[in-house]
Amino acid sequence: MQGRDVAIVGVGQSDFGALYRQKGVRQDPYALGAHAMRQALNDCGIDKSEIDGLLVSRIGYQRMGDVLGIKYPKVVNAFDGAGRMSGIAVQYGARLVASGAADVVACVYANVGRSQSRKYGGDASGGAAAYDEMYGMTSPGAYVAMMYRRYTHLYGAPDDALASLAISSRRNAAHNPVAVMRNEIDTATYLNSRFIAEPLRLLDYCLINDGAVALILTTMERARDLAKRPVRIAAMSSMGELTNFYTSTDFFHHACAHVAGDIRNQSGLAAKDVDCLQIYDNFTPVTLFSLEGFGVAPQGEGWAYLKENGTAYDGSLPINTSGGHTSESYMQGWALHVEAVRQVRGEGGGRQVKDCNTAQYICAAPIVTSHLFVGD
Known part of the structure; x- marks a missing residue:
């Protein structure tokens, strides 16, 4: 990878099994995302004020930024809910850090498919739906x-x-x-x-279940000062x-x-x-x-x-x-x-x-x- 070396330094996620057992409880994707983000911040010890890049998937960046209290990121973007987008988002975040466009990028994903009774099928959509x-x-x-x-x-x-x-x-x-x-x-x-x-x-x-995931990316130079192995x-x-x-x-x-x-x-x-x-x-x-x-x-x-x-x-x-x-x-x-x-x-x-x-x-x-x- 050209530019600065990049590491994932913080990770957080929901207790998927516990959420699954809460049948009939309607979950808030932004609350789940915030919980995962709090875990990721605690995992790496980075202060929220250092985050200057925010990438989200399956949720809106304005609402998620407001909930997280990240008001002025230098880079912000959103990816749709297709599964292939997790890899795309991580690579995009890594390139932001490698190029210097951002120093600390947070990626947040949330899904409430179970509590919204999503079926992932039966509702034809897309360019060839007819x-x-x-x-x-x-x-x-x-x-x-x-x-x-x-x-x-x-x-x-x-x-x-x-x-x-x-x-x-x-x-x-x-x-x-x-x-x-x-x-x-x-x-x-x-x-x-x-x-x-x-x-x-x-x-x-x-x-089909509810939950959220958060990842924090930064430079290897910054990562070496943090608590966990880069x-x-x-x-x-x-x-x-x-x-x-x-x-x-x-x-x-x-x-x-x-x-x-x-x-x-x-x-x-x-x-x-x-x-x-x-x-x-x-x-x-x-x-x-x-x-x-x-x-x-x-x-x-x-x-x-x-x-x-x-x-x-x-x-x-x-x-x-x-x-x-x-x-x-x-x-x-x-x-x-x-x-x-x-x-x-x-x-x-x-x-x-x-x-x-x-x-x-x-x-x-x-x-x-x-x-x-x-x-x-």
């Missing part, structure tokens, strides 16, 4: 199901090919006190869960794959391979060489596509790799050690960044990856993003 609706394609899940059907046809993946992902994520979440779903499952439980958009089952889907952003890259549809005939492989090459060129490390991966998993097949796109497994063989190795925190390549979107929470990529930072710091508790010094975030979507976190 064509999608007549075929029932009104959700990202339906599109991923269609992609995965193509994948199974091309590569012969069996009916239980995704089971290990759901099982390992739940095993990781069992050691995460703030996860929504903490009961471990087995292959029979997975196979007996109902289809939502065949061939995807209930346990292949992300959760987690440097050692490499980052992105590439779009843009169509009217949430589908890719090569499962986002071209864009993923380009981004993976960028990360490798910047850092000297490939995804298979890092200590843990935090992969955007709105649906389990996306993890499969990510592993193949980033060269962890050959294309068409990721399901066999998973079946042999698993993705648990104590396995050969730990993935989504917090439980990810299918077990911890669906914060659209944001909470995965918190987990990456905590793993590199050695703060993973019962799910801590042994000797973890590198973590990589990966999102395979119409905008592919990845960044590498290193403990310094």
Whole structure:
């Protein structure tokens, strides 16, 4: 990364499990965001007055700035609620700090999908909605199901090919006190869960829950004066794959391979060489596509790799050690960044990856993003 070296120094998040159990309670996204921000400030010891950049997602920057008491940031921006935007926002914040446009950037995300009874489907929208609706394609899940059907046809993946992902994520979440779903499952439980958009089952889907996440970025020079171990952003890259549809005939492989090459060129490390991966998993097949796109497994063989190795925190390549979107929470990529930072710091508790010094975030979507976190 050109310019000043950048670190994530403060992280905060909701207790997702506790909020999930408050069924029927309408949550305020700005109150949740403020709580996460307070945690992040306490985590790093930076005073709120030092924040000169504010980035928000799924919420409004004016209201969030007012609630936080950040009135005069030098840089302010907002990102929509699509999951791919968490990676974009982190990279944008890092570039602000690297360039000197801001010195301390706060990123705040909040989601109250559960208390607002959001369904993430059934309400066709977008540029191709008129064509999608007549075929029932009104959700990202339906599109991923269609992609995965193509994948199974091309590569012969069996009916239980995704089971290990759901099982390992739940095993990781069992050691995460703030996860929504903490009961471990087995292959029979997975196979007996109902289809939502065949061939995807209930346990292949992300959760719908409430919560918030806050991240604080600053220079490595400033980070070294703070209480916690700095987690440097050692490499980052992105590439779009843009169509009217949430589908890719090569499962986002071209864009993923380009981004993976960028990360490798910047850092000297490939995804298979890092200590843990935090992969955007709105649906389990996306993890499969990510592993193949980033060269962890050959294309068409990721399901066999998973079946042999698993993705648990104590396995050969730990993935989504917090439980990810299918077990911890669906914060659209944001909470995965918190987990990456905590793993590199050695703060993973019962799910801590042994000797973890590198973590990589990966999102395979119409905008592919990845960044590498290193403990310094």
